[in-house]
Amino acid sequence: MNTEVNLAGIKMKNPVTVASGTFGYGREFAEFIDLNKLGGICTKGTSLKPRAGNKPPRVYETPAGMLNAIGLQNPGVEYFMNNDLPYLKKFDTAIIVNACGSTIEDYVELAKVLNTLDIDGVELNLSCPNVKAGCLAFGTTYEGVKEVTSKVRKVLDKPLIVKLTPNVTDITMPAKGAKDAGADGVSLINTLLGMSIDIHKRRPHLANNTGGLSGPCVKPVAVRMVYQVAQAVDIPILGLGGITTGEDAIEFMLAGATAVSIGTGNFVAPDTSIKVIDGIEKYMKQYGIDDINSIVGTVQMN
Amino acid sequence: MKVNIKAKIVKKEQLKEDIYKYSIEANQIAKDAKPGQFIEIRVLDNIEPLLRRPISIYNIEKETGIVEFIFQVKGKGTEILAKREVGEELDIIGPLGYGTFEVKDYENVAIIGGGIGIFPLYELAKELKEKTNTHVHIYIGFRSKDFIVLEEEFKKVSDELTITTDDGSYGIKGFSIDELKKDAEAKTPNKIFACGPLPMLKAVQEFSISKDIPCEISLEEKMGCGIGACLGCAVKTARSPKDAPEYWHVCKAGPVFNAKDVEI
Numbered sequence: 108m109n110t111e112v113n114l115a116g117i118k119m120k121n122p123v124t125v126a127s128g129t130f131g132y133g134r135e136f137a138e139f140i141d142l143n144k145l146g147g148i149c150t151k152g153t154s155l156k157p158r159a160g161n162k163p164p165r166v167y168e169t170p171a172g173m174l175n176a177i178g179l180q181n182p183g184v185e186y187f188m189n190n191d192l193p194y195l196k197k198f199d200t201a202i203i204v205n206a207c208g209s210t211i212e213d214y215v216e217l218a219k220v221l222n223t224l225d226i227d228g229v230e231l232n233l234s235c236p237n238v239k240a241g242c243l244a245f246g247t248t249y250e251g252v253k254e255v256t257s258k259v260r261k262v263l264d265k266p267l268i269v270k271l272t273p274n275v276t277d278i279t280m281p282a283k284g285a286k287d288a289g290a291d292g293v294s295l296i297n298t299l300l301g302m303s304i305d306i307h308k309r310r311p312h313l314a315n316n317t318g319g320l321s322g323p324c325v326k327p328v329a330v331r332m333v334y335q336v337a338q339a340v341d342i343p344i345l346g347l348g349g350i351t352t353g354e355d356a357i358e359f360m361l362a363g364a365t366a367v368s369i370g371t372g373n374f375v376a377p378d379t380s381i382k383v384i385d386g387i388e389k390y391m392k393q394y395g396i397d398d399i400n401s402i403v404g405t406v407q408m409n
Numbered sequence: 410m411k412v413n414i415k416a417k418i419v420k421k422e423q424l425k426e427d428i429y430k431y432s433i434e435a436n437q438i439a440k441d442a443k444p445g446q447f448i449e450i451r452v453l454d455n456i457e458p459l460l461r462r463p464i465s466i467y468n469i470e471k472e473t474g475i476v477e478f479i480f481q482v483k484g485k486g487t488e489i490l491a492k493r494e495v496g497e498e499l500d501i502i503g504p505l506g507y508g509t510f511e512v513k514d515y516e517n518v519a520i521i522g523g524g525i526g527i528f529p530l531y532e533l534a535k536e537l538k539e540k541t542n543t544h545v546h547i548y549i550g551f552r553s554k555d556f557i558v559l560e561e562e563f564k565k566v567s568d569e570l571t572i573t574t575d576d577g578s579y580g581i582k583g584f585s586i587d588e589l590k591k592d593a594e595a596k597t598p599n600k601i602f603a604c605g606p607l608p609m610l611k612a613v614q615e616f617s618i619s620k621d622i623p624c625e626i627s628l629e630e631k632m633g634c635g636i637g638a639c640l641g642c643a644v645k646t647a648r649s650p651k652d653a654p655e656y657w658h659v660c661k662a663g664p665v666f667n668a669k670d671v672e673i
Contacts, residue, residue: 131638138411159654164631166641171457180640323456351456374634375459377413
């Protein structure tokens with residue numbers, strides 16, 4: 108039974124990765140699970156310089172989901188390369204660094220640094236809804252995504268995956284922008300922009316007012332978008348959005364994802380990613396599937 | 410070490426209409442837990458409600474492996490939790506938090522709490538009594554007589570217990586911090602520990618800093634994961650420059666902080 112996949116040039120022992128911003132740089136979860144079992148780890152969104160993040164409250168639970176407005180708090184790439192990368196390298200798993208910035212120059216400078224590191228790939232974050240500059244400013248249009256991605260592509264030899272925002276009318280447009288700029292793959296979806304109001308205080312629950320919605324409640328939106336992108340571009344897709352079981356992961360793969368990420372599910376139970384891996388194998392046995400790659404994009408539309 | 414376990418509920422008590430005390434079998438957590446730490450409880454094995462509930466540890470019985478926690482029903486998560494019964498298992502992660510109450514000889518300690526914030530102070534007082542020669546004066550405040558819980562329990566783990574109520578329906582009328590301030594004029598404590606509502610914590614923080622008394626306060630903030638990954642439960646550091654805030658996290662640096670270190 109083969110579970111090995113090649114995601115945009117990143118070889119992984121199985122199609123299960125953990126999503127950026129839900130897994131830190133791995134340490135917190137190593138107390139609960141064997142990181143060697145994961146196909147890959149998408150790191151916390153990392154920027155050129157450290158970022159403090161937003162004011163609290165930063166998280167709020169919603170029906171079958173949660174809103175967050177962390178604001179990309181991270182220690183910066185220099186700290187990452189000196190402290191977190193050596194730790195992550197101890198494990199036999201693909202390391203995909205989620206890269207974020209405020210300006211095109213930021214992204215390019217960061218990509219130059221990342222190109223020198225012993226990592227397996229870069230996930231270009233053009234989709235965080237919680238910071239004022241960058242990300243969404245580029246991430247919502249074909250032209251915006253193409254411009255940043257092509258400038259990063261020029262300085263980055265490693266596999267490049269562009270993470271897309273669902274907060275657009277047509278998700279295939281930014282996906283095409285990424286492809287045309289030379290990206291090796293796309294990941295989707297980042298969180299859906301949302302808001303929740305404290306009716307007693309008549310104010311939003313989050314200090315940032317709005318935040319990104321994630322968790323099982325967004326899964327059908329994510330599956331639909333993965334399908335649409337799979338029809339529109341021919342580069343590999345890393346699918347995510349509300350996955351908590353092996354069945355969920357299979358759904359994304361049938362829709363067209365080569366691999367998947369577990370995000371908010373990590374908060375619900377620290378071993379969710381391992382259970383997803385087990386669930387995928389169970390499905391393969393149930394249907395006599397020898398190679399997991401054989402199911403990618405095989406959904407039959409009605 | 411943190412563990413994710415299924416812990417059997419062995420005892421359940423309703424202390425007030427909306428306040429419950431659970432005793433659970435959690436050997437590993439009991440062995441490692443320190444006063445001030447908390448656990449994260451998945452109230453149902455389901456995706457709704459999605460996130461775990463962080464609840465402070467009230468009492469640790471190292472010999473029997475029993476951990477006790479007390480909570481108030483405040484929303485749908487705690488509502489479901491309050492319906493869980495003896496014999497059932499709870500999915501729990503713990504013990505959580507790195508900043509804990511420091512138990513050592515202090516000579517003269519003031520422990521101050523308000524409302525449902527008093528629960529994590531019990532284990533602290535108990536350990537101070539059992540392990541040190543510290544004189545422990547506990548000040549706990551409630552809204553009125555009807556809200557008072559655990560009076561006998563706190564009496565047993567203190568040398569002096571002062572109870573205040575906002576309306577004077579029991580104990581001394583007023584706020585616990587005011588009683589602490591009065592007593593401190595005659596005998597200044599060497600250390601203050603506090604947990605409770607934000608206005609109380611602010612008053613304790615201000616007092617301890619003005620009198621230069623070492624003080625540890627336990628904070629809470631909305632949490633995503635409880636294990637330091639999501640960076641949701643941010644708290645601003647006191648050393649933050651005005652235009653460049655710096656954040657720590659309740660589940661990582663706390664929940665117990667040195668009062669001088671945080672802006673609340």
